[in-house]
Structures are given as structure tokens and as C-alpha cells.
Amino acid sequence: MPSSQNPISIQGVSLASIAEEFGTPVYVYDGEKITTQIHTLQEAFSKVPLRIKYATKALTNVSILKLIKHAGAEVDAVSVEEVRLCMEAGFKAEDVMYTPNGVSMEEIKEVVELGAMINLDNIPMLDLFGQLYGNSVPVCIRINPHIMAGGNAKISVGHITSKFGISIHQLDRILEVVDKNNMLITGLHLHTGSDILDAEVFLKGANVLFEAAMKFPDLRFLDFGGGFKVAYKEGDVVTDIMKVGDRVSDAFLEFCKAYGRELELWLEPGKFVVSESGYLIVQANVVKETPQITFIGVNSGLNHLIRPMMYDAYHGVYNLSNPEAEKRKYNVVGYICETDTIAAERDISEVRMGDYLVIKNAGAYGISMASNYNSRLRPAEVLVWDGKANLIRKREKFKDLLHNQVILDI
Template sequence: MQLEQNRYQIQGVNVLDMAEEFGLPLYVYDADKIAEKIGQLQAAFRGVPLKIKYAAKALTNVSILKLMRSRGIDIEVVSTNEIRLALLAGFEPGQIMYTPSGVSFTEIQEALDLGVRLNVDSLPLLEWMGQQYGDRKPVGIRINPHISEGGNVKIQTGHIDSKFGISIAQRDQIRALVEQYSIPIIGLHIHTGSDFKNADAFLNGAEVLFELASDYPNLQFLDFGSGFKVAYREGDHSTDIVELGRKVTVAFQDFCHQYGRQLELWFEPGKFLVSESGVLLVNVNIVKENPARTFVAVDSGLNHLIRPMMYDAYHEIVNVSNPAGEPKTYSVVGYICETDTLGWDRSLNEVRPGDVLALKNAGAYGFSMSSNYNSRFRPAEVLVFDGKPYLIRRRETFDDLMRNQIEVDFEEEISVKNN
């Protein structure tokens, strides 16, 4: 993807041309960037049997899932609807790892009926699996290692107060249930959060799994989750994938030697694979000069990209319509009837009404966390593949907003009652 000054293109396709063809606001994804990130991971772990399980929640468009499958990637899901999307995209049930968090046993049953693999995240679920299936259904176990790592506290998932996984302090209880019901344990899973800057965070979690693995002689894989840090601005730190591959490979192979046989090493990247592939293109409605600052109001907001307001996430913003304009300082805000600032005090080439702005690193948790708040439509999505833009989701319409609503004429009901 090239969005540098005077080169606002994705695989040679000008983003302004896509804005004109498909309308704004618009999510655009670069298939080449996704392939590049997949290649980085595969190259870094050539020394081990690696399986990459794309964390579908980051971006669930079925065309993106098909692209992942075509690149030899498996998939990790967190709901039965994500399972159905994965199956629709052509994944075999055995390629799908389902890692729920506190869902109903009814949903678990639905997932198992679809034939997917299950990561167990609680002692009650482990016991239910034993009572329902005994030794007939192999499962993985998600462990909470009591490690506080990662970025924003809202995306830290491995600390002692986290709802995710079974506490490592309950190791004896896990083993007791497994032995009581003869539950086949084929994998151990850990995911302590996101935005890890170096390999040491993974090695800390790995040591927990290596130690726990001695309880289970028939493991097939260890799943280290994900959390790779991506760069959101110039000079921002990102996870050194080469260093990660080198250090984790050595530690994993040493473990396998001690364990007595070779296991598979799994990762579940979501943001790492798709974040940099995506941009959100928006139109400038007005430029509003206040005494304190100048606001740029656009035709989008937290209903389309909630990460800045939810996580204080930084997304670089570029004025693609005026690359030669004099830089000025603006705060870019949305049209939602609530504070929905997309970027405070940004240096942008002069912004005028009607200009198109591009918000970078918008591929992960952008559309997938979008909503119809304020009864706004969600945007269209486009995937650029082999130099050609493909519409992979139509823009919503008013009919979409009304599709599941049921109109009841209470005025007539009240009139009948009063008469």
C-alpha cells in the first residue's frame, strides 16, 4: 500500500478513484499487504511445524476469510456465527479452532455439532464436556497465566483479574477433572493480550505452557495466541517478528525435545495480518474554526471506527485530496452526537470541505466493531486484489436499518381502548 505524498494508491489504484466509484465513507483493504504479513510469519518460523490461525474477529468479511484460506491459513473463531462464516468461506471444520469466553452450553453444543475444535476456557465447561462426552471429544485448554502484558488495559487478557481462560492456580483442579472423565487434552492455549513489543512476553507465557504440558502426555499443539505490536505512526515500535521467530523457535524445540516428540506451534494473529492492509476513506463535511482549535468534521465517526474512543488508539490521518497543501493543525472529528474524535491536533495538508481523508491502519477492528449508532449506515468495503478493486460489501441502506424492525400502530390501539 502506498499512501505517501503524491502516491495515494493501493496496488496502483488511486484511492480517490475508488472513493468516486464506490462512495464515502469507504473501507479499502490491500490483499498484497495481507499476503506480506502472512509471509513474514511463515518465514520467521520455518524451523517448526507452524500453523497460523487467523483471528477472524479482527475482520470477518467472508471474502477476506477466503483470501486467508487461499494463503494456507487456518482460522480461530469466538462465536458460532464466525464458525458459519468460516465454513461458508471454505474452511474444513478441523481447520477451525473455537475459543469461546463464558458462552452458554447451548452455543458450545451448536459449535461441536458443526464439527470444529474447542478450546475450553472454564472449569464448569471442562466438567460439562466430561459429563457430556467423556473420552470421545478431544479439546484444548485455555490457560490464564497471571501475566500482565500488552498495551491498553482493555486488551490485556492474561492477568489474574482477567475473565479469560482457566487460572494457572487451578492446575490441580483441571487435572482432576481431566482424570475423572478421561477427557482427551490435545492442546494448551494462552493469549495474554495485544501490542507485545518483544519476544520476551511470549517466552514468559510459553514457560507456563511448557511446565503445564508435563500433565498431558498426548498433546498435539501449543497455541501461543497472538498480540504482535504493529506500528501506528512513524517511529512507532513494532514486534520484531524475526527476533520472535528465532527466540520462540529455540525455546519451543528445546521443549519438544524434553517432551519427547514434536508438537505443532500455533499462533492466532488478527490485527497483525489485517491492520496495515486497511484504510478508512472519509469525506470532509466542514472545517470549523473555533478560538481553541480548528475542527475538521467528516462523514464518519465512532460508529465506523470506534478504536480511537474505546482504546485511545492512534490512526495516522492523511489528506489525500491536497498533497501539496500547506500543513496546518486540525482535530478530526466525526458526525456522531457524542464526542467521537478520530484524531486530536494533527498536522495535515490544508483541509477544505469536500476533501478526502484516509485513516490508516484501519483493517483490524474497524468494520467488525462498527454499528448503526445514530441510525447511520455502515460503509461499503472494497478489497484490492491483483491491481483491481472488488466490492466485497455493499453500503447499507434504510431498508437494512428497518429489516428486522416491526411496526406497531399504538395510536390505533390507544384509540380502540379509549372508545
């Protein structure tokens, strides 16, 4: 029998049938898994007034955003374009937290006009914002707590050398700017990184935020970011959401007593919500044996899933077409003209030319980081919802590569 880790179907819909109907490569998302992840967070933090602000950058398809809204979550956006996509999905401007980094004041002004909540992470922009708006527009401040947390260094963003947030050591300077400009600060925010396992890390960050929050009398919420770890392989250790929710909620309620009134607790999960829901189905173009390694060359690569090459991320790979065959060791590689390894030294059921392979944990930072590198086309996206496979993004065609080019007559 195939391994229990080998995903054959979603909600009774065969992944192989999706590949046949929509072609490959194709992203497939399990809508029930997305809603389950949101409901898990709601349960874990049920003791506090909670707002879940899904980190839109993980997966921005408007149909997915609509599903997330349906499940009772709101959104966090990092660009004006993401803000607009969220509004296209039906979110009200007040449901959107805008957390940019290194953007121009012109973009921030545009988002102010749209009506989203502004979250600023540097003193120059905070000062300029105060000069422009005073206390007429509420603002949130992103604090860098100087906590090293998370997995790969590229996704650890709360340490002292990170570009994100205003250093907690600059709190006095923040207060000077806020006081000088008579600003209305209604939220404080931090995010230490991704793949965080331990409740203690969240509590450590929370304590930094609690201490700073006592300096701001008009707060409405504290935003603790995200970073909950999901499983990538069998036996993986994951964040104990219930434990984190229980301990952070208790600490938050104690803080609210000291603060003198009840605030809202905000979270910004991205990968946690969509990673495990997503599968990238590809097809084996070639099985190439060498004296040392057998390669499976597939019709996709880092142009569609850059995480293995960029973050050394692990993604499970399984043979949909020949799941019961004896396992052999393979390197799964893409068709991009670069070192393009999707999975190295993996035991996979024997692969033949033309077999469909499924790559797991492809929901987060898959299509959202995809490109046209090597002038390759981006895949279609399919959402399985209520037992039906629904096309939610068409596969690109060659004409899409030329769409915005202005071709000179030379």
C-alpha cells in the same frame, strides 16, 4: 511532495478513484499486504510445524477470509457465527479453532456438531463438557498465565484479574476434572494481550505453557495466541517478528525433546494480519474554526471506527485531495452525537470542505466493531486484489435499518 506516509494508491489503484467509484465512507483493504503479513509469520516460524489461526474477530468479511485461506492460514473463531462464516469462506471444520468466553453450553454443543476444535477457558464448562463427551471429542484448554502484557489495559488479557482463561494456579483442579471425566486434551492455549513488543514476554508465557504441558500426555499442539504489534505512526517500534519467531521456535523445539515427541505450534494473529492493510476513506463535511481549535467534521465516526474512543488508539489521517498543501493543525471528529474524536492535534495538509481524508490502520476492528449508532448506515468494503478494486460488501441503505424490525400498528 506528499509525505511518504500519505497513502495515495494501493497496487497502482488510486484511493481517490475508489472514493469516487464507491462513495464514502468506504473501507479499502490491500490484499497483498494481508498475504505478506501471513508469509512473514510463516518465514519467522519456519523451524517448527506451524499453523497460523487468523483471529477472525479482527475482520470477518468472507472475501477476506477466502484470501487468508488462499495465503495458507487457518482461523480462530470466538462465536458460532464466526465458525459458520469461516465455513462459508471454504475452511473445513478442522481448520477452525473455537475459543469462546462466557458462552452457553448450547452454543458449544452447536460448534461440536459443526466439527471445529473446542478451546475452553473455565472449569465449570470444562467439567460439563467432560460429562457430556468424555474422551470422544478432543478439547483444548486456555490457560491464564498471569502475565501483564500488551498496550491499553482493555487489550491485556493474561493478567490475574482477567476474565480469560483458567488460572495456572488452578492446574491441579483442571487435572482433577480431566481425570474424572476421562477427557482427551490435545492442546493448551494462552494469549496475554495485544501490542506485545518483546520476545521475552512470549518466552515467559511459553515457559508457563511448557511446564503445564508436561501434565498432559496426549497433546498435539500448543497455541501461543497473538498480540504482535504493528506500526501506527512513522517511527513506531514494532514487534521484531523474526527475533520472536527464532527464540520461541528454539524454546519450543527444546520442549518437544523433553516432551518426547514433536507437537505443532499454533499462533492466532488478528491485528497483525489485517490492520495495516486497511484504510477508511471519509469526506470532510465541514471545517469549523474556533478561537482555540480547528475541527474537521467528517462523514464517519465512532460508529465505523470505535478504536480511537474505546482504546485511545492512534490512527494516521491524511488528506487525499490536497496532499501537497501546507500543513495545519486539526482535530478530526465524527458526525456522531457524542464526543467523537478520531484524531486530535494532527498536522494535516490543509483541508477544504469536500476533501477526501484517509484513515490508516483501519483493517482490524473497524467494520467488525461498526454499529448503526445514531441510525447511521455502515460503509461499503472494497478489496484491492491483483491490481483491481473489488466491492466485497455493499453500503447499507435505509431499508436495512428496518429489515428486522416488527412494526406494530399503533
